[in-house]
Structure formats: C-alpha cells, structure tokens
Amino acid sequence: MADIIVLDDVIDAGIVIKRILERKGHGVAVFTEEEEALAYAAKKKPALAILDMKLKKLSGVEVLEEIRKRSPETRVIMLTGYPTLETARESVRLGACEYCVKPIDKEELERKVEEALAADPAKG
Amino acid sequence: MFSKELFRRWTYQVFAPGVLLREKYNAFRELLRFDDACLELIAAIEDIHYGASAVDWARVVHLTRRLRTSVEEMVARLSRLSPSRHLDLAEYAKKVDFYVQMALDLPAGGMSPPFVADLAAMAGRPELAGGKAANLATAAEKAGVPVPPGFVVTTGAFRYFLEASELRPKIDRLLRRVDLARPDELAGTAAEIRRLVLAARVPPDVAGPLAAAARALGTGPDGRTRLLAARSSAVAEDGRASFAGQYESLLGVSPDDAVAAYLRVAAGKYAAKAITYRVLTGYADDETPMAVLFLPMVEARASGVLYTRDSADPDAPMAVYAVPGLGADLVEGSASPERLVLSHDPPHPLLDRQPPDAPALADAPARRLAALGLALEQAFGAPQDVEWALDAAGALAILQSRPMAVEAPAGETGEPAPAPRVPPLLSGCRRASGGAAAGTVRFAATVLDVEAIEPGTVLVTPTLPTTLARAVDRLAAVIAVSGSRAGHFASVAREFALPVVTGATDAFDLLADGLEVTVDADAGVVYPGRIESLAARPPRARPSDGSPVAERLARLVPLIAGLTLTDPTSPDFIPAKVRSLHDVVRFAHEKAVTEMFSLVGDNARGLASARQLKSHLPLTMYVLDLGGGVFETASGDKAIRPDQIKSAPLWALWAGLAADDAPWPEGPPILDDAAFDRTSAGIFASDSKHLASYAVVSDTYAHVMLRFGYHFTVVDALCGPDDQQNYVNFRFKGGGASFEQRTLRLASVRRILSHFGFSVRTAGDLLDASLSRLPEHLVQKRLAMLGCLLAATRMLDMRLADAADADAWVAAFLERTDR
Numbered sequence: 001m002a003d004i005i006v007l008d009d010v011i012d013a014g015i016v017i018k019r020i021l022e023r024k025g026h027g028v029a030v031f032t033e034e035e036e037a038l039a040y041a042a043k044k045k046p047a048l049a050i051l052d053m054k055l056k057k058l059s060g061v062e063v064l065e066e067i068r069k070r071s072p073e074t075r076v077i078m079l080t081g082y083p084t085l086e087t088a089r090e091s092v093r094l095g096a097c098e099y100c101v102k103p104i105d106k107e108e109l110e111r112k113v114e115e116a117l118a119a120d121p122a123k124g
Numbered sequence: 125m126f127s128k129e130l131f132r133r134w135t136y137q138v139f140a141p142g143v144l145l146r147e148k149y150n151a152f153r154e155l156l157r158f159d160d161a162c163l164e165l166i167a168a169i170e171d172i173h174y175g176a177s178a179v180d181w182a183r184v185v186h187l188t189r190r191l192r193t194s195v196e197e198m199v200a201r202l203s204r205l206s207p208s209r210h211l212d213l214a215e216y217a218k219k220v221d222f223y224v225q226m227a228l229d230l231p232a233g234g235m236s237p238p239f240v241a242d243l244a245a246m247a248g249r250p251e252l253a254g255g256k257a258a259n260l261a262t263a264a265e266k267a268g269v270p271v272p273p274g275f276v277v278t279t280g281a282f283r284y285f286l287e288a289s290e291l292r293p294k295i296d297r298l299l300r301r302v303d304l305a306r307p308d309e310l311a312g313t314a315a316e317i318r319r320l321v322l323a324a325r326v327p328p329d330v331a332g333p334l335a336a337a338a339r340a341l342g343t344g345p346d347g348r349t350r351l352l353a354a355r356s357s358a359v360a361e362d363g364r365a366s367f368a369g370q371y372e373s374l375l376g377v378s379p380d381d382a383v384a385a386y387l388r389v390a391a392g393k394y395a396a397k398a399i400t401y402r403v404l405t406g407y408a409d410d411e412t413p414m415a416v417l418f419l420p421m422v423e424a425r426a427s428g429v430l431y432t433r434d435s436a437d438p439d440a441p442m443a444v445y446a447v448p449g450l451g452a453d454l455v456e457g458s459a460s461p462e463r464l465v466l467s468h469d470p471p472h473p474l475l476d477r478q479p480p481d482a483p484a485l486a487d488a489p490a491r492r493l494a495a496l497g498l499a500l501e502q503a504f505g506a507p508q509d510v511e512w513a514l515d516a517a518g519a520l521a522i523l524q525s526r527p528m529a530v531e532a533p534a535g536e537t538g539e540p541a542p543a544p545r546v547p548p549l550l551s552g553c554r555r556a557s558g559g560a561a562a563g564t565v566r567f568a569a570t571v572l573d574v575e576a577i578e579p580g581t582v583l584v585t586p587t588l589p590t591t592l593a594r595a596v597d598r599l600a601a602v603i604a605v606s607g608s609r610a611g612h613f614a615s616v617a618r619e620f621a622l623p624v625v626t627g628a629t630d631a632f633d634l635l636a637d638g639l640e641v642t643v644d645a646d647a648g649v650v651y652p653g654r655i656e657s658l659a660a661r662p663p664r665a666r667p668s669d670g671s672p673v674a675e676r677l678a679r680l681v682p683l684i685a686g687l688t689l690t691d692p693t694s695p696d697f698i699p700a701k702v703r704s705l706h707d708v709v710r711f712a713h714e715k716a717v718t719e720m721f722s723l724v725g726d727n728a729r730g731l732a733s734a735r736q737l738k739s740h741l742p743l744t745m746y747v748l749d750l751g752g753g754v755f756e757t758a759s760g761d762k763a764i765r766p767d768q769i770k771s772a773p774l775w776a777l778w779a780g781l782a783a784d785d786a787p788w789p790e791g792p793p794i795l796d797d798a799a800f801d802r803t804s805a806g807i808f809a810s811d812s813k814h815l816a817s818y819a820v821v822s823d824t825y826a827h828v829m830l831r832f833g834y835h836f837t838v839v840d841a842l843c844g845p846d847d848q849q850n851y852v853n854f855r856f857k858g859g860g861a862s863f864e865q866r867t868l869r870l871a872s873v874r875r876i877l878s879h880f881g882f883s884v885r886t887a888g889d890l891l892d893a894s895l896s897r898l899p900e901h902l903v904q905k906r907l908a909m910l911g912c913l914l915a916a917t918r919m920l921d922m923r924l925a926d927a928a929d930a931d932a933w934v935a936a937f938l939e940r941t942d943r
Contacts (some may be wrong), residue, residue, distance in 0.1 A: 085229055098287045099226065101219040103212075105700045 001025045002047040002117055008038040008079075009055050017050060020106050021113060025032065034058045042070040048116055053080035055089060061087055064094050075116045079104065129714040148205050148719075156827075157717045158194045162709045163857070165191040166685050167887035172890075173681045178597065180399070181408035181673050182299035184680070185228055191684065192221055195705050202712045206719045210711075213699040217708045220683065224705065227680040231408055239281035240333040243274035243417065252278050254357030254415035255339035257395060259504075259525055267503035269496045269522045272419045278387055279413035281330045285390070289324035292410075295394075299409055304400060304597060308575040314396035321391040331383045341418060349418050352377045354385040354393055355524075360407055371398055372416070375450065376421060389416045397594040401616065406671025418857045422521055424450050424513040426484040428461055431528060432497040433468070433507035441475055442466045442494050446485040450513070459541035466494045489514055489758025500525045538545055546651050549634050549641065553625035553648035556588070557617035562642040562659035563600030565635050582641055584631050588613045588624070596620045601643035603628045603635070603650060625650070627729040692718075734818065736763045741782055743830075745817040747774075752823030771821035773841040773852075776904040777828060780911020830914060837914060843903040850903045854882070854910060856917075857889060865924055872930045873917060876937055880906060909941050 004026050008014040014030035021028050029046075031037035034057055036039055053060035056091060064076050078091045081102040088099045099114045100108070148354055169187050171177045199217050202210060234251075246253035247261035253276045264271040286292045298317050302310055326334070344350040356371030372392030377385040392398065395412045402412060428446035445461040462484055465476040471493035473488050485493075493512055500508045504527065511524035563582040575593040577583065585592075588607035592599070593616045601623040607614070609626070617624045623645035635641065635650070642655040651658070672729045686704040692714050702708050734748040745752065747764060753771035758764045766782065820827040824844035830837045842852040856873060866889050873891060874884045884892040895906060916937060924930050 083219075085225060088226050089229065089231070101214065101222050103219070103700070107701075108703075 001027065003044060004028045004048045004050065004051065005037055005040060005046045006029060007031045007034065007055065007060075008052040010052075013052070017109065018032045020109055024110060024113075026113075032056070035116055038063065038066055038070060041067050041074060045071045046079065048072055048075050048113065050077045050079055050113075053078060053082065059087075061090050064091060064096055067097050068078070075119060077112060077116055144415050151204040152719070154717055155205065155712065158198040158201065159709060159713045160855075162191060162198065162705070163855075163890060164892070165194065166886070170681060170685050170888045173677045173685075173902045178304040178403050180299040180302040181676075182296045183302065184673075184677070185296070186300040188680070188684065191705060192224065193327040195221070195708050198709060198712045202719075204629060205716055209483075209719075210699060210715055213702075213708070213711065216699040216702050217705075220702055220705060221710060224680065224683050227676065227683055230408060230676075230840045233279065233281035233283050233410060233413060235287060237280065237329070238333075239278055239330045240285065240337050241276050241278055243271075243276055243419075246276055251359060252276075252280065252415070254359055254413075254417070255361035256277060256355060256357035256524060256526070257415060257417040258357075260417070260522070261402065262523045263500055263503065265520055266494075267525075269499055269525075270520060272422065273341065274417055274419040275341060276357065277330065277334055277416040277418070279415045281334075282390060282413045282415065285324070285326055285330055288327040291320060291324055293842055294320055295409065299399075302399060302403065304403060304755040307396075307400075307594065307598075310399065310594075311396050311575060314394050314399055317394040318391045320673065321394060322387060324387075326383055326387060331917065333536065334383055334386060335533075338379040338382030338418060341420060342382075344420070349379065351375075352379060352382065352385075353419045353421050354382070354389045355417045356389050356420065357417045358412045359415075360405075360412045371395070377418075382418065386416050390414050397591055400594045400596075404620075406669075406673040408673060410843050412670055419523070422450075422513040422523070423516050425516055425518075426489075427513040428485070430493055430497045430512055431507070432501040432508040432510065434465065441468050441469075442472065442497055444485065444490055444493060445489075446483075448484040464490050465693055466490060470495065470496070470498065470702060472498075484515065489518065489520060489904055493520055496520060496522060502904070515760065546648045546653070546655065550603070550628050550631060550649050550650040551604070551649070552627070553645075554609070554627040555624075555645045555648055556604070556607070556614040556626045557622055558599075558646045559623040560623050560642065560644040560646065561600045561623050562640065562654040562657040565639040567632065567635075567637045567643055569632060576632070582643060584628075584635055588626065590842045596622055601645065603631050603643060605629060605631055679909055717842075735761065737766065737769075737819075738763045739766050739782065743781075743817060745819060745830075748818065750819045750822040750825070753821030753826075753934055769821075771819075772824055772825050772904065773826035773839075773907055774819055774828065775845040776907035777826065777839060777841075777911045778842065780913075781910035781915050783912055783915075785907070825830050839907070839910060842905065842906060843900055845900060846900050847897055850898055850900065852894065852903060852906055852910070853880075854891075854892040854893040856893075863889075868924045868927070868930050869917065871930055872924065872934050873913065875934050876913060879938060879942070880909060882906075912941050913937070 004021055006014045006017050006028060008030070009032055011030065011032050012033065018028040018030050029040060031040065034055055037049075040046070051060040051063050051067075055063065058066075060078055060080065064078065065075060067074055076096045077098040077100060078087075078092075078096045079100045079102060080087070083099070083101045091099050098118050100112055100114050105113075118119075130673055139298040157340055162578065165187050168177075169184065169191070172184055172187075174178055184589055195217060199214050202213065207609045218490070241253070243253075243257060243261050245261070246257050246265065248258060249261075250257075250258035253261065257274075257276045259272055260274075263269050287293070294927050298313050298320075301313050304310065330782055338352060351418075353375050354377050355372065358371060361371070372389055372395065374385050374388060393409075393412070402409070415423070426446050426448055427450050428444060430855040431443045434440040434443040442465070444464040444466065446464065447461045452933075463476075463478045464474060464485065466472045466474055472491045474490065477483065493514075496512075497508065497510055500510060500522070505523065507528045508525045509528045510522060513523060515884055561582075563580045566581045568582055568583055568585045574591055574594045577598050580600050580878045581595075581598060582596075582601045583592070583599055583602065584603045585607045588602070588604045590613050592602065592613045596616055597620075599622055602617065602625070604624070604626040607626045609624075614624055614626075623643050625643065625645050625648055627648075628650070631650075642651045642653065642658050643649075644651070644658050684706050685706050687706050687710060688703045689701060689710050691697060697711070697714075699711065702711060734746040735754075737745045737747050747769075749771075753769070753774065754764055755768045755770050758768040759769075764780055769778060817830040819829075825842050826839065828839040828841075830839070836857060838853075838855045842850050843852075844850060855875070856870070870886055870889060870891050874886060874893075877884050877891075877893045882895050884891065884893045885890075895903075898906070924933065
C-alpha cells in the first residue's frame with residue numbers, strides 16, 4: 001500500500017488510474033491543477049507520482065523537475081499520448097523512473113507501478 | 125518479383141468480378157511477404173543478443189529500423205485487408221515502436237569546447253580525455269609519479285570533427301556491415317572508413333588550438349624544438365576493457381605535423397583489429413570517442429613495462445621487462461626483453477634477472493621504478509600495468525598506467541587436472557596467457573593471414589604481433605617462438621582467456637601443420653592429440669557480458685522478440701495486449717489468415733472457396749483454390765478428398781505426408797498445440813479454422829501453412845513445365861521442447877535438406893531452406909521428401925535426446941527417402 005498522486009488535465013483519465021490502483025490497495029489522490037498537486041507533494045511526500053505530459057499551465061517535464069526539488073524521495077512515472085524521444089530523454093535525465101505511452105492498459109499500469117515502487121529510490 | 129506478378133495474374137483471373145477482393149488478396153500476399161521479412165529480422169536480432177553473431181551496434185540499429193518499417197507495412201496491409209477491424213492495432217503498434225526507439229536511443233555525447241586541454245587538468249575526466257590520458261593525469265596527481273607534460277585533444281573535439289565533416293552517417297552505414305564471422309570483408313570496410321576519416325578536414329576550431337598547443341609543447345625548456353608522440357586515448361580504453369594496443373600511436377611527430385598526426389591517430393579507431401576488439405567487448409562506436417594525447421618524445425636509454433604483480437597471485441612479486449631505447453618493439457611482441465623480478469615490498473630488492481649480463485636497466489633505477497609502481501598501485505587501488513622510460517639523464521618517466529588484465533586463478537574450477545601420461549611434444553615454454561585448449565596446428569612462419577585463421581586453430585608463430593587480436597575469437601591457442609607476456613596481444617589474450625605460450629624455440633621443428641594438439645599454457649607444455657581432461661574447461665565468459673551493448677540488447681530484445689500473444693483463441697489476443705513487435709507481427713498474420721478464410725467462405729458465388737481436405741491423416745487442413753488446383757469433379761463439394769487435388773506441388777507434398785511408410789508418430793491430432801492447450805480445457809472443435817493448416821493453390825502453385833504441434837511450417841512452391849521458374853521455399857519454426865532439443869532437431873532437419881541440395885539458413889529456431897530452377901519431376905520428388913520429413917519431424921524435439929539419437933534418425937530417414 002503506497003501513497004500515490006496522479007496529475008492529468010482530464011479528470012476522467014485520472015479517475016480511471018485511481019480506480020485501477022485503489023483495487024491494488026494503494027491510496028490515490030487525483031489532481032488536474034499543477035499547483036495543487038505540487039503543494040500536496042511537498043506536504044505529503046507521496047511514494048509515487050504519475051504525471052501526464054500535457055497539462056494546463058506547465059509541461060509534465062516541468063512538474064517532474066519541481067517534484068524532484070520539493071520531494072526528492074517521490075518516484076515519478078511519466079505518462080503521455082504524444083511521446084517524443086526528446087521529452088523521454090529529458091524525463092530520464094531528470095530522474096523519472098518510467099516513461100509510458102498511452103493508451104496504457106490495466107495490466108501494464110499495474111506492472112509499471114510495482115516496478116517503480118520496488119526501484120531503488122536513490123536511483124530515482 | 126516473378127511470383128508476385130504471377131499472383132496478380134491468377135488473382136485477377138479468379139477475382140476479376142470483384143476489384144475489391146483482388147486488392148484484398150494482393151494485400152494478403154504482400155502481408156505474407158512482410159511477415160517473412162519480420163521473422164527473419166527478429167531472428168537476426170536475437171542471434172546477436174544470444175551471441176551467435178558478433179556485429180557492430182550500428183547493425184542492430186539498422187536491422188531494427190528495417191524491422192520497424194516492415195511491421196508498419198504489415199499493419200497497413202492488414203487494415204487494407206480488413207478495413208473495419210483491428211482499428212486500434214496501429215495505435216498500439218506505434219506505442220511498442222516508441223518503446224523500441226527508446227531502447228535504441230544512445231545518450232548523445234558532448235561535443236562542446238574545450239577541444240584542447242592541458243593533460244594535468246584531465247585527472248578523473250575519462251569522458252573528456254579518454255582512459256589513457258585521464259589515468260596518466262591521475263597518476264601524476266594522486267600517485268605523484270613523474271609524468272611528462274602534455275595536452276589532450278578531447279573527445280568533444282572528435283565528435284565535433286565527425287559532425288562538422290558529416291562523417292557519422294557515412295561511418296554508421298559502413299559499420300553496419302561489420303560481422304566478425306566475415307573477417308575478410310571487415311578488412312575492406314575498415315580501410316574504407318579510415319580513408320573517409322583521413323580525407324576529411326579537421327575543423328579550424330579544433331585545428332587552431334591543436335597547432336598552437338603542439339608548438340608550445342614542441343619547444344623544450346632549452347628553447348629547442350623537440351618531437352612529439354601522439355597517443356590514442358579513447359573512452360573505455362584502459363577501463364573495463366583494456367583495448368591494449370588496438371589503437372595507433374605515432375612517435376617522433378614534428379610539432380608542425382601535429383594536425384595530420386591527430387587525424388591519423390583518430391583514423392586508427394577504425395583499424396580492423398580495433399573494430400573487432402570494440403565489438404567483442406560490447407561498445408558502440410559512439411561510446412568510445414577518441415581523444416588524442418600529445419607528449420614530448422622521451423630520449424630513452426631504456427624503456428619497457430612494469431607489472432606491479434607478476435600474476436594473479438596476490439603475493440606475486442613485481443616484474444619489469446626492459447629493452448634498450450624506445451619500447452615499441454617490446455609491446456608489439458617482436459623483441460625479447462630482459463626480465464627483472466623485484467620484491468613487491470620496499471625497498472624492492474632484486475630477486476632475479478634474465479639474461480644476467482649487459483643490463484639495459486641497472487639495479488638502482490629498477491628499484492626506483494618499483495617504488496613508483498607501488499605508488500601507482502596504491503593510488504589506483506589495483507595492480508597496474510605500467511609503461512615507463514628512462515631518459516639519458518637517468519630520470520624515470522611514467523607514460524601509461526592501467527589496471528592489469530586479471531586472469532582467472534588456476535584451479536578455480538576444482539582440483540587441478542592430473543598431468544596426462546602422454547609424453548609432451550613441447551615443454552618448458554613460458555606462459556603468456558593461461559589456460560588450456562585443444563585444436564589444430566597451423567604454421568604462420570612468414571606471412572600471417574589473419575583472415576584465413578579458422579575457428580579452433582592452434583597458431584604457431586615466430587612472434588606475437590598485435591594484429592593477432594583480430595582473430596582472438598577464432599583461435600584455440602597460440603604457440604610463439606619468441607615474444608613475451610608484456611606484449612599487447614598477450615594482454616588481449618589474457619582478457620579473452622586464450623592460452624598463449626612463448627619461448628617455444630623448436631615449435632616449427634617438433635610440430636606439424638594440421639596436427640591436433642592440446643596446449644596447457646599454465647604448465648608451458650604442448651601434448652599430441654586432444655586431451656579431454658585439459659581441454660574440457662568451462663566455457664570462457666564472453667568479454668561483452670555486462671557491456672553497454674549487452675545491456676541495451678537486454679532491454680531491446682524483449683520489446684522486439686518477446687511473444688505474449690501466443691493463443692489466438694484467448695480473449696487477450698487483442699491489440700491492447702501487444703508488448704513487442706513480434707506480437708504485432710503475430711497478431712497481423714493471424715488476423716490476415718483468418719480474414720482470407722472468411723473472405724472466401726462468405727462469398728461462395730463464382731469464387732473458389734476454402735474447403736476442408738478430408739483424409740485419414742490426423743491433420744485439419746483447408747484448401748483455397750485459385751484456379752486449376754482441384755479437379756472439376758469436386759467443384760460442388762463442401763469438402764474435398766486428397767485424390768481430388770490437381771495442384772502439382774500440393775499433390776507431391778501430400779504424397780509424402782500420406783505415404784504408407786510415413787512415420788506418423790502416436791500423438792495428439794495435429795493442431796497448434798499452444799492453442800490446443802488452452803482450448804482443450806474448454807470445448808474443443810477439432811476443425812476450428814484458427815487451429816487448422818491451410819493451402820492456397822493453383823495448378824502449378826501451392827502455399828501451404830502447416831501447424832504442427834508447437835512449431836509451424838510454410839512450404840511455398842511453384843512446380844510447372846518451365847524449369848527456370850520452379851522453386852521450393854521452406855520455413856520451419858518453433859517447438860515445445862528445450863532449446864537444446866530444438867537445436868538438435870533443427871540441425872537434423874538441416875542435414876537432411878542439405879543432403880537433398882537445399883540451401884539452408886538457420887537463425888535462432890528459424891530454419892529457411894530453398895531450392896530453385898529444377899525440372900518439374902525433381903521438384904515433385906523434393907516436395908514428396910518434404911512431406912515425409914514433416915510427418916517424421918512432428919514432435920521430434922521431444923524424442924531426440926542426444927547427438928547419437930540425431931545421427932541415427934538422420935541416417936534412417938535418408939535410407940528411406942533417398943532412392
């Protein structure tokens with residue numbers, strides 16, 4: 001059981017992820033606003049953040065960078081429907097442990113979350 | 125191209141009433157062609173991953189790019205074939221494709237200034253200065269040993285040079301041809317790349333500072349001009365892999381020629397031996413950019429090599445190898461140096477000296493050198509392999525320090541093998557690289573043709589030239605008349621655990637070309653024949669294990685070759701579940717075949733429809749007639765009998781399959797067992813089409829797909845009156861048994877097909893055989909043989925226990941069919 005946040009500009013997308021992960025026993029908070037998610041991350045230091053790349057004001061990469069500052073222990077999975085090698089490289093460089101492409105099915109999401117939670121936090 | 129055209133004609137005849145149907149049929153045919161290409165590319169990439177072929181990383185990138193294109197084409201064909209179905213396949217295929225791209229992605233190396241930097245500033249900066257220069261700077265800074273002044277043309281300069289002269293894509297195009305199994309081609313490819321590099325211009329941003337630094341370094345403290353040495357210093361050199369002697373260094377360079385010297389050393393990165401070594405140790409070209417270290421020439425009275433530990437034994441003393449003057453001949457393996465053994469502990473008393481008279485290196489400087497060696501060992505935390513020079517004034521300078529290549533300690537695998545009772549052919553040789561191996565003697569008395577060295581060769585040579593490193597993967601052992609363990613080649617041999625002995629003075633007299641011998645390098649002895657107790661050592665660890673290329677392949681191959689969509693009847697056989705390009709290929713092929721069956725079944729009017737072939741064989745097969753493949757008498761029937769087959773190739777194949785003496789082994793009905801395992805738990809319909817085999821036929825053509833237990837087979841053949849157009853293509857893949865058993869079965873099938881004149885290729889567990897331009901009656905005979913073979917190979921992998929079984933089986937089969 002881990003504390004997980006999901007940030008997606010489309011609330012429904014976040015809710016779907018929340019349902020899948022809650023069934024696995026995790027506690028999931030869904031956000032559509034960057035500031036709220038970052039404030040929550042700074043205060044609660046969640047184990048994992050799942051970030052969409054296309055957000056309202058910032059890019060997913062910018063949020064990733066900010067989370068690394070405010071809660072360095074939080075592992076991050078990037079999730080995007082518009083993958084590019086540039087953002088993938090940048091995400092890995094900034095310490096994201098996974099860069100996943102939508103559409104993502106239940107089984108793949110569960111596996112990636114397990115792997116991220118099992119990963120060595122020192123390696124990000 | 126011919127068969128494609130033929131297909132257009134047939135399909136036009138058959139489907140003339142419906143242009144749409146004809147288009148679909150063409151899409152199907154094209155899809156099958158891409159399916160072929162994809163499976164071949166997947167197998168080729170797997171072969172690289174599992175070590176069956178050693179190629180440059182550029183080839184992996186190239187094969188993957190071709191695979192990605194072919195997969196995309198397959199997906200496009202499937203959507204033409206069934207426009208309203210599998211709509212999400214393209215999206216999921218794109219996703220897998222992106223993951224593949226990520227796994228292929230190499231972090232871009234820096235190419236920004238400084239392009240030229242002072243050696244002293246390079247300590248601990250191997251990514252900028254390369255291994256050799258960074259180590260040397262660290263030696264001066266941390267160990268405080270005397271090191272000449274110098275400067276480094278950085279790795280950034282090298283990358284900038286390749287970029288500015290647009291060489292990268294050209295070099296990659298050539299590197300992707302590199303396959304160590306074809307050493308003769310490698311020499312040509314390497315020469316071509318070196319020509320490209322040497323013909324390029326060093327950009328002014330690099331050449332300017334380089335020339336200025338060379339002028340400064342080339343002016344001695346007395347104001348007189350002095351010559352320079354330009355030495356390679358590539359990334360990864362002297363690190364996990366030694367790259368000992370793989371790159372070119374230039375001595376006696378005039379400061380005015382520094383830019384030209386830089387270009388030559390840079391081009392040395394693409395010497396055949398350097399490429400071979402890099403591929404074998406598992407680095408991409410871009411991961412080993414070449415920095416070049418410039419040092420002033422030392423006017424050496426003596427020079428050589430120091431090992432701070434003479435062997436893997438932690439209590440071993442130090443050993444110094446010395447020659448008068450400069451040591452180039454020593455490390456090139458051609459000079460026999462004097463050898464000094466000194467105590468590892470201060471004050472390093474001299475323990476031995478060979479030969480005892482006329483020393484190049486006197487006792488006192490030798491002991492000073494040993495003290496420097498100890499300082500280096502302590503600074504780097506491991507025994508060191510040190511290059512040194514003693515100048516005219518009696519001052520020592522350290523020119524290079526790298527970790528010693530560590531040999532696996534003898535006897536690690538258990539108790540030492542007892543000495544064989546056979547009298548040795550040669551004894552008293554010196555071990556240059558330990559281990560034991562058996563092989564066939566080849567003399568290389570004068571000219572050494574590295575390309576011609578065959579696997580399993582025990583090379584007998586006057587010296588140990590560095591070029592031998594190119595054959596390190598093919599040599600069983602090396603016996604040299606002279607040369608020492610201080611040479612570059614000896615160092616590479618130790619890294620690859622290749623047994624090498626030197627000092628075999630009488631080797632050319634006492635051995636004979638073609639003789640089988642066993643070399644025990646640890647004991648310095650050569651025995652006649654193959655001595656199992658010595659030669660049967662555990663296999664060598666591959667030096668590329670744990671390398672960057674191996675790690676990338678470990679990430680890439682599951683995304684390319686992994687197969688999760690194994691069962692077409694499963695609810696998980698959907699695009700959302702594809703996890704690899706192989707899954708996409710499997711899905712598209714399966715759905716295309718299904719589509720062709722339904723296409724024909726739904727449109728019976730005026731068209732040949734796929735009909736079940738009813739026979740006594742435990743095989744469910746559907747036949748789709750394109751025209752003239754089935755006798756007219758059967759035109760109205762829902763199912764057909766074997767004697768109604770008119771198609772010449774299918775008839776011949778069937779004759780073999782159904783022959784009275786075809787050994788149909790006891791077993792389950794012939795279906796796709798992987799699917800059967802799942803389905804049989806529920807309701808199983810034995811003639812269900814997705815589990816069935818099928819044949820698409822005309823009078824002279826047959827495309828037959830047989831699902832056979834856990835493997836499947838495709839026979840594609842044309843058999844008509846025109847000899848030049850006839851062909852048989854045969855593909856055999858998969859199996860449910862262990863990898864060894866499948867390999868054994870594949871080898872047996874290969875022997876039989878070769879016996880009948882097929883040209884056969886295998887890659888992974890995929891076998892491709894072909895035969896072409898034969899008279900009609902011969903093609904029929906071969907197809908009948910194939911039918912027998914298919915009947916006989918069913919479940920064969922479960923039954924072949926060992927090589928003796930396989931031999932017996934092959935002999936029995938040939939006895940029965942070759943008549």
